[in-house]
Amino acid sequence: MKLLPETLDLITEQLSRFPGIGKKTAQRMAFDLLKWPADDVRRLGDLLKASVDKIGTCSICGLITETDPCPICAHPNRDGSTICVVEDTMDVVAIERTGRYRGKYHILGGILSPLEGVGPDELNIDSFVKRLDEVEEVILALNPSVEGETTALYLARLLRDRPVKMTRLARGVPMGGDLEYIDEATLGRALEERNPL
Amino acid sequence: MLIKSLSMKNFRVYEHAALRFGEQTNVLFGENGAGKTTVLEAIHCLAYTRSFKTHLDGELIRYETTEAKVGGNFSGDRKNDQRVEMFLSEKQPKHIKVNGALLSSQADLIGRIPLVCLAPEDGVVTSGAPADRRRFFDKLFSQVDSVYLQALQQFNRVLKQRNAQLNDYAVNGTPVNSELLRALDTQVAKHGAVVQEKRAEYLQKFKTFVYEIYQELEREKTFKAAYVPSVKPKAGETVEAAFQRELEASRPADMRRGTTTTGIQRDLFLFYLNHQEIRRYGSKGEHKLALVALKFAEGRLLEDYLTEKPIYLLDDLFAELDIKRSVQIIQSLPEGYQIFITSTDLADLRQHGMTLESEKLTVFDTGKLRDVAA
Ligand SMILES: Nc1ncnc2c1ncn2[C@@H]1O[C@H](COP(=O)(O)OP(=O)(O)OP(=O)(O)O)[C@@H](O)[C@H]1O
Ligand SMILES: [Mg+2]
Ligand SMILES: [Zn+2]
Numbered sequence: 001m002k003l004l005p006e007t008l009d010l011i012t013e014q015l016s017r018f019p020g021i022g023k024k025t026a027q028r029m030a031f032d033l034l035k036w037p038a039d040d041v042r043r044l045g046d047l048l049k050a051s052v053d054k055i056g057t058c059s060i061c062g063l064i065t066e067t068d069p070c071p072i073c074a075h076p077n078r079d080g081s082t083i084c085v086v087e088d089t090m091d092v093v094a095i096e097r098t099g100r101y102r103g104k105y106h107i108l109g110g111i112l113s114p115l116e117g118v119g120p121d122e123l124n125i126d127s128f129v130k131r132l133d134e135v136e137e138v139i140l141a142l143n144p145s146v147e148g149e150t151t152a153l154y155l156a157r158l159l160r161d162r163p164v165k166m167t168r169l170a171r172g173v174p175m176g177g178d179l180e181y182i183d184e185a186t187l188g189r190a191l192e193e194r195n196p197l
Numbered sequence: 198m199l200i201k202s203l204s205m206k207n208f209r210v211y212e213h214a215a216l217r218f219g220e221q222t223n224v225l226f227g228e229n230g231a232g233k234t235t236v237l238e239a240i241h242c243l244a245y246t247r248s249f250k251t252h253l254d255g256e257l258i259r260y261e262t263t264e265a266k267v268g269g270n271f272s273g274d275r276k277n278d279q280r281v282e283m284f285l286s287e288k289q290p291k292h293i294k295v296n297g298a299l300l301s302s303q304a305d306l307i308g309r310i311p312l313v314c315l316a317p318e319d320g321v322v323t324s325g326a327p328a329d330r331r332r333f334f335d336k337l338f339s340q341v342d343s344v345y346l347q348a349l350q351q352f353n354r355v356l357k358q359r360n361a362q363l364n365d366y367a368v369n370g371t372p373v374n375s376e377l378l379r380a381l382d383t384q385v386a387k388h389g390a391v392v393q394e395k396r397a398e399y400l401q402k403f404k405t406f407v408y409e410i411y412q413e414l415e416r417e418k419t420f421k422a423a424y425v426p427s428v429k430p431k432a433g434e435t436v437e438a439a440f441q442r443e444l445e446a447s448r449p450a451d452m453r454r455g456t457t458t459t460g461i462q463r464d465l466f467l468f469y470l471n472h473q474e475i476r477r478y479g480s481k482g483e484h485k486l487a488l489v490a491l492k493f494a495e496g497r498l499l500e501d502y503l504t505e506k507p508i509y510l511l512d513d514l515f516a517e518l519d520i521k522r523s524v525q526i527i528q529s530l531p532e533g534y535q536i537f538i539t540s541t542d543l544a545d546l547r548q549h550g551m552t553l554e555s556e557k558l559t560v561f562d563t564g565k566l567r568d569v570a571a
Contacts, residue, residue, distance in 0.1 A: 114361040157379060
């Protein structure tokens with residue numbers, strides 16, 4: 001005899017696909033869901049459905065969006081001569097929060113990592129190269145990891161014969177950081193990449 | 198650096214134990230299985246977050262219990278006193294506290310407590326494969342130079358990426374994206390060159406230390422350490438440029454074999470006794486004496502760069518050595534350092550020329566340490 005309803009098992013199975021969510025946690029979440037008011041569960045279901053029907057990626061920059069082109073690509077006051085290249089939409093959210101950037105973006109949708117089977121063909125690189133004609137500056141805003149560096153170097157090689165200026169985020173001492181406690185590698189790089197006053 | 202006191206709870210054979218150490222030589226004696234090595238393991242854990250005998254932390258937790266704790270109070274020559282604690286549990290990942298504050302990364306402990314450990318497991322340094330000697334030097338150089346550690350970690354990561362791509366070609370025939378390979382090569386060369394240059398620099402210093410120390414232990418023979426990098430710069434060429442050149446040249450072979458055949462992962466460290474490679478020709482005792490010299494040289498290098506005296510843990514120091522050499526070692530033990538020596542028999546130590554009646558010496562009957570509440 002099967003003790004638990006099949007649907008519950010199926011929900012558990014789907015929930016356990018989230019990173020960091022194991023079978024046990026997923027099952028607890030599924031049970032919890034059953035205790036929600038029926039209308040709330042329906043609403044969640046509708047939202048999940050809407051996420052597939054309404055949300056897609058911008059055909060120009062790859063941002064997750066409900067409209068195509070996305071609000072940033074469609075915005076008349078965003079400077080199209082500067083493109084900031086990032087790994088995913090979350091990075092755009094972070095940069096937008098600074099309120100310091102008026103250009104456009106390009107979302108690679110990942111980072112080069114042969115170990116995980118991610119090569120150039122798996123990323124939005126072709127669509128990026130197609131956008132370059134009216135671009136003067138490309139800002140590489142990739143994480144300071146080995147893979148971020150590989151991706152930056154790969155893009156730099158790809159663009160080496162084009163008349164675009166390439167820059168990258170400065171790396172150095174964090175605000176509020178105490179020099180004494182910053183690791184030597186970071187401090188060394190901050191020294192190398194120091195700015196004039 | 199000194200460890201003033203140590204406490205253990207459910208750490209291997211110890212249910213509860215608390216020890217106060219002497220500032221100079223500490224002798225732990227007791228029969229086989231008394232718990233001598235365990236005390237050294239506990240101290241080692243506080244400096245390196247892990248035992249020198251196992252990387253499986255679970256083995257350190259006392260049978261039939263689920264949590265272990267080790268704590269030690271250290272006092273520095275230069276640094277302020279610090280309390281280091283390690284918590285092991287079957288249920289959650291291990292954590293380390295320094296002065297009560299949780300360490301966010303265990304790597305933060307590296308270089309904090311200079312410590313040299315000689316244990317039977319270290320025999321591979323002189324007798325094992327080239328990778329064993331690279332590990333010995335990598336661990337040492339990483340402690341004195343965080344830039345070395347970072348370059349090494351990044352090199353290993355990018356090498357893995359490069360090898361993944363090469364392997365995918367060699368095994369599955371997936372075409373290699375040559376631009377991507379070049380981007381990886383640039384980084385392999387950049388980080389690899391940092392490691393190679395620093396290995397050469399530190400080995401130069403180490404070489405002198407170990408030569409002198411060996412001379413003191415054994416006058417009739419000479420001990421030489423050499424570093425033979427896989428990448429060989431031509432005259433006027435930088436290491437990084439040589440790396441790039443060799444990576445390019447070996448690309449076809451690398452693609453065929455699915456792995457990178459040039460670089461610091463292939464470097465050799467060689468030890469010679471009177472011009473003969475110890476690994477091939479050394480007798481058991483010659484291996485051991487060489488290891489002792491290497492460990493004392495390790496201590497000298499640590500002290501030189503960290504400007505802090507290391508603690509010495511010497512487990513089964515005299516195993517494999519004859520009386521003449523043991524006596525010589527006792528006479529050459531670094532003066533003014535905190536040293537831990539294990540022995541199954543005090544009479545044995547006397548016979549090896551150790552004066553046990555001295556205020557410089559603290560002797561522990563290890564079998565009696567168990568169940569001494571803190
Ligand atoms: N997790 C554990 N729980 C309980 N006892 C353990 C555990 N791990 C090891 N032991 C036991 O602890 C005892 C002490 O081991 P230790 O290696 O410290 O002995 P020793 O005094 O160095 O002996 P030797 O002279 O043989 O080197 C041994 O009997 C060993 O079997
Ligand atoms: Mg032992
Ligand atoms: Zn867009």
